[in-house]
Amino acid sequence: MKIVSGKSEIVYLLSRVIEKFEKESGEVIIKNSNRKNYEPIAKVLSEISNQLPYTSETLVHDVYESDPNPRNLEYPFRKYDITGNQIKDAFFNQIVSKPRPFLIDACYIYLYGKGRKGFEADPMDPNLIWSEKTEIDVTEEKEQPVIAPLQKTVRGKSTYIIIILLFASLIFTFFQWRTSQKQINTLSRDFKILPYKATQAEIDSLEGIWLCYTGSPQARSSDPNRYHLVVPNILEIKYKEGYFLFTRYGASFVHDGYMQFESPWLVSIHSYVRNKEGKIESPRHSLMKLNDTNEYKNVISASWSFDVGEKNNIIGIREVYIKQGKGGIVEEVLNTVENASCKCKIVKWHKNDNEIQVFQLKNQLLDEMTDHRLKSLLDEKSILLRTPDENLIIRDTSNYK
Secondary structure, three states, X not given: OOEOOOHXXXXXXXXXXXXXXXXXXXXXXXXXXXXXXXXXXXHHHHHHHOOHHHOHHHHOOOOOOOOOOOOOOOOOOOOOOOOHHHHHHHHHOOOOOOOOHHHHHHHHHXXXXXXXXXXXXXXXXXXXXXXXXXXXXXXXXXXOOOHHHHHHHHHHHHHHHHHHHHHHHHHHXXXXXXXXXXXXXXXXXXXXXXXXXXXXXXXXXXXXXXXXXXXXXXXXXXXXXXXXXXXXXXXXXXXXXXXXXXXXXXXXXXXXXXXXXXXXXXXXXXXXXXXXXXXXXXXXXXXXXXXXXXXXXXXXXXXXXXXXXXXXXXXXXXXXXXXXXXXXXXXXXXXXXXXXXXXXXXXXXXXXXXXXXXXXXXOEEHHHOOOHHHHHHHOHHHEEEOOOOHXXXXXXXXXXX
């Protein structure tokens, strides 16, 4: 018995994989063109695909050559790793006509407990069984003196109608485009979107990986041990057609946002807490000057205390940005033994030279940091409360553990 193949097969398999993953994990996958949304599924399938060199007999699939992995590479750099981008192209964009065999086998094993070869021998899903469609033989038309002219007339009218419809569609599309352009131009003018064109030197200075220290935990009134607490964040900033997109990894939150140059060497930074609904949550606005020679870039931000419930208040704060470099891939590590041992979020930066730099993101005592230059920049004087409050004076309780 033959089963379907190619694009229709992988689209159906991935739709079932997403359905099963959402049901078992309780996590909702936002199905759009953002490759990040598909990474949880990609990692699950990668755990299966990287075992394929050892499971051909037990799980009944094609034989795959082994991957020695002498450098102990981790996801997504192993030979049979599946990425969120691959799933996006195959499932959402549907541009993959010849999917990779290890992706197909991983899907079959995840759904049916056996590889494609085993499934073909004993199909368990009728939607994947190929059936031959009825074929219509097209024979040459015989001469029909009366009917032939009528057919030509009908065809001529049909062609004329199609041309009119196409022309009307083009006119409609043109006016839609003109209306959209006017709206974009109006928004760009009113909101001053990209009023300044950044130079290549400015682009190079901003794009890359940054370490950002913030003292916002000091403003959390619910934490009695907040004296001189600071937290490091990792920013991955990428240039895109005149502006910049970035992801900010913190100890408790992940922020998404954008940046743009407002004038020479002056950058505005807008971000918000990532959530599954795509809503704006806890917006943060900042200003950065990049033209000084100091390695430490002092940034003024309108931020949040990220306290509990109604105590989460707007604060003004100084943050310190320190550029780490450019290129490579940033990976957020979750739910591992490493996380449990350090009680922190772990972010790994896979550099272009295959070196891996590890950052542990958690609240730290400013007084215990070896970098003394940060102390005068991020102490309690760096925080401005929205409403003055004498009861929120931050004191040394000397009992932080």
